[in-house]
Amino acid sequence: MRSHRAGSLRTEHVGATVRLGGWIHRVRDLGGVVFIDLRDRDGLVQLSFDPKWTPREALAVAGSVGQETVVLVEGTVELRPEAARDATMSSRDVEVRVSAIRVVGPAEVPAIPVSRKEGEELPAEELRLKNRILDLRRPELQRNIMLRHRLLQRSRRTLADLDFLEIETPILTKPTPEGARDYLVPSRVHPGEFYALPQSPQIYKQLLMVAGYDRYFQIARCFRDEDLRADRQPEFTQIDIEASFVGAEDVYRVVEQVLVALWDEAGEPIVAPFPRLTWREATERFGIDKPDLRFGFEIRDLSPFVRPDAAEFLRSALAAGQRVRGILAPGMAGLSRKDLDHLTAAAKGAGAGGLIWARRSESAWEGQGTKAFGLEGLAALGGSAGDMLLAVAGADGVTSPALHAVRSDLVRRPGVQPSTPHAFCWVVDFPLFEHDAESGQFVPAHHPFTAPHPEDVEFLERDPGRCRALHYDAVYNGNELGSGSIRITDPAVQRTIFRLLGIAPDEIRRRFGFLLDGLAAGAPPHGGFALGFDRITMLLAGATSLRDVIAFPKTTAARALFEGAPTPVNAADLRALHLRVED
């Protein structure tokens, strides 16, 4: 039916007779002549209707079609009479002089606009989600969805070229009641029994290693029944990778190649290898395990500079073994009272008791911080005129998030320039366990299949909190792109971990027996990674929400507004599944 896409026509097509199909984006009816912008996934082209070349019936159609109607047109490609300068049209230099037009898909007046005026706000997100097909027609979303396609293809090609096998794992899986809540699926043929949708293919991919498929990948859909955010959806996609006979270095190299390929696909050249930071270093210098390395403003330990006659709360914090840490921010002395209040609120919001500051004017330091650190202390810090010192006292668990909040605020201020557009890094040597204050238990910092750091195995039993893991995160501009680890392959070690996590032997058997049996069947050393594909696409598309890179996303209440899910089911269906709904 079509010879070309509307948005693909260029000057090289001048003179050609073309047949196009697309949607009516905009109509400009001047009475005698009519102009229509025709849209398809390649973009827009101007259709020109003129009695000189357009039959009367076709002119009548052009003057009466409504927005979003689907038409087939035939005509010839011509250069526009004057040098057209409409940069919004991909085919701006040419137009199609129409000889025939036919309406093939009449459209109701759209509930939300597809073509917007310059500067016109987007409709409310609720309406965009309810009218998703109209929203998906917008060129911005079409670009995002097409970029997503290219990134998917490029990751497949890159990994296949590296000799990775794409292998699918089940969507109906075994519940592993740990970590996030599972989405459950009732079994009809086994009353009272349930499948779970996978939170990730973790165990399956490890078993594939045991089975000898030594390089695996999957573009895997994962499901977690947790509360949502702008960057979190109940179902999401990850590029899941696992390889045998590898160490962390091998995994870094593979993941770096994938990321370089993806950024290249989006037109952003980057270089590998990425710098590395230990988890301890990251939290010490940046207050967080996913530092944004595009900016300075590093955190320093100011404890040694606190004067003996400093305020009581500072001295008692030090006496309690806590620290005073802060950021010496170059050129920030101009922050107003209001700015400082804002920064203080940010620090307090992250748990700090308050924020101490001192600013260095041309000649002297001023502010409450001068008393805390004294002029000698401030001099020893090495600040120069125009600098601002911002400090927080407390346990590291308090000062780190507080100073991260302060730093995040600072880097968003006008005039603060990133040193580079793309700052990747590896954060390595994460702790194996975290202590859960609520239960008093150790819980896995990531998942219970992560191998302990070989140097720390001795601490496993006597000081689990001190044990590092062979776990690593890929971080980009302050965003976690994904994480991975070298896995435990010794069933005895795996049992020990389960035991330390307080899981009873029979429970271990019931939940993880199939994994332990697998490891006992002859397991190669292996490890892998999972990249958050939606988040990567969002970052590369310049979008601010995952919803803008997913064709049919859910709301923050996990509802699908367009199709209307979830939904109650009728009593007969429930009976067949052996379920009864209580309220």
Next chain:
RNA sequence: GGGGCUGUAGCUCAGCUUGGUUAGAGUGCCGCACUGUCACUGCGGAGGUCGCGGGUUCGAGCCCCGUCAGCCCCGCCA
């Protein structure tokens, strides 16, 4: 589970501070005019359960209580 913001015409918003006649604007839609526009232009018109429920009041879009939905954040997300 908790906190915040938003909800008025198909769409984007104003009106709420200080309750008071017929709730406005832009755009879209409908009609008329217009032969090179590109946010076409000009003239005319239709279009509203002010999210929903309750309360206060002589009187509520506006004040109070509740509720629903969307968004953002904390908890949570091995």
